[in-house]
Amino acid sequence: MNAATKAVTSRLVCLHIPKTAGSSLRETIKVVYTPERMHWFSEDVGLFGGQRFQESAVADKLFLGGHRPLSFYPQGAPHLYFAALRHPLERARSLFSYFTRPEEGGSEGNIAERERLREQWLRQGIVPESLLRSIEQCKPFRQEIENDQCRYLSNGEATFEAALETLKSGNFLIGNSTNLSTLLSTLGTLFQWPETREARTNISVAKGEDDILSEPGVVERILECGDQDLKLYEYVLQQHDGLFMNMPDREMLLSSGLCFTDVDQRPFSDLAWRKLKLSPVDTAVSVKPGRSTIQLSLHNDSREFLNPEVEQGLAISYMLLDENGEVIQRANPRTPVASMIKPGDSLDIPVQLVIPDNLPRAPAKVRFSVMVEKRFWLFRLCPEHGLDVPVVPA
Incomplete structure (x- = not known):
């Protein structure tokens, strides 16, 4: 990974609005850039109001984040800021549960942390018995849901108009917490990350069947407090793929240490192998005993380059199976994959097939699969990858 050795000109900054799946984003991206290149501003560092951003403290970091609004960071830096929004009703429900119901923390560590938070909020x-009364009687909690998402994303007032004006003036990628995969996939494609498994952390485990939002009047009060947040949430949801994207400094971002280089020389990752798709060019294909050629298409649905010079021994091969699905033992001819397949591309491969007449059992189907010689058959790692083609009598 060359990202670690480049001069830092731009950073990836997560504006972690509380209870919008920011912890899952953090844990996923931390794997990409490594913990050593990440700094997550913690609530435990001290009171937020007394803190200032110090460049010297994060000079060697590529990935920043935490419960800090956009206004915390120096203006004018060519960073890419990203965030996930959440519907105001769901976010208020989640915040209230997080602050008042430690038993829903799941793990012992989360439960202990939430018990500490509960005492603070009490x-x-x-x-704890009423979300509506908490909004009316607890000013700090009310402030948590009063258009806090607009406040996080705005350089001005906590309004939809001010937030949108800010988003249109800088480098921003904004999604929603119910579809993190689209947000992460967009970042991964932009910066040519290896395939990355999405982490899911800090998820509540509901106890009982009571619905926090069933309290009379609470829905209306939340929507009154978060009317600007709702406008912003719905606006982003209506954008292409549910993402707001604006990158005036795109070229600078792509030439920064955030972007991986030499990606066509990188070994194919385990997750990338699982995104290969093998299919017949002719969907109504069948084969007969004897010699024949079948046209197969290998599609790379990952964001990585499949390079046969890196994955030596890469080929398409096949097994003959009887009517019970048992392998008929014999040598497996290989058709090499001779060309690199870029992300999103397909390669048509003519596979030479031989079905002898003198087999110990009659073949019922041919199972085609990608294989890497002396390493693995892909269908054994991913059973859904195997392509079965029926054998019809000559």
Whole structure:
């Protein structure tokens, strides 16, 4: 990975709005850039109001984030800021549960942390029995849901108009918490990440069947507090793929340390292998005993380059199976994959097929699969990858 050795000109910055799946984003992207190149601003560092951004403290970092609004960061830096939004009702429900129901924390560590938070919020006036009364009587909690998402994303007021004006003036990628995969995939494609498994962390485990939002009047009060947030959420949801994207400094971002280089010389990752798709060019294909050629298409649905010079021994091969699905033992001819397949591309491969007449059992189908010689058959790692073609009598 050359990202670690480049001069840092741009950073990836997660504006982690509380209870919008920011922890899952953090844990996923931390794997990409490594923990050493990440700094996550913690609530434990001290009171937010007394903190300032210090460039010297993060000079060697590529990935920043935490519960810090856009206004925390120096203006004018060519960073890419990203965030996930959440519907105000779901976010209010999640915040209230997080602050008042430690038993829903799942793990022992999360439960202990939420018990500590509950004590803090009780001292500030939250009412565990009532979300509506908590909004009315606990000013700090009310501030958490009063268009806080617009506040995080705006250089001005906490309004939809001010937030949108800010987003249109800088490098931003904004998605929603119910579809993190699209947000992560867009980042991964932009910066040519290896395939990355999406982490899911800090997820509540509901106890009982009571619905926090069933309390009379609470839905209307939340929507009143978060009317600007709802406008922003719905606006982003209506954009292409549910993403707002604006990158005036795109070329600078792509030439920065955020972007991986030499990607066509990188070994294909385990997750990338699982995104290969083998299919017949003729969907109504069948084969007969004897010698024949079958046209197959190998599609690379990953964001990585499949390079036969890197994956030596890469080929399409096949097995003959009887009517019970048992392998008929014999040598397996190989058709080499001779050309590199770029992300999103396909390669048509004519595969030479031989079905002898003197087999110990009659073949019922041919199973085609990608294989890497002396390493693996892909269908054994991913059973759905195997392509079975019926054998019809001559």
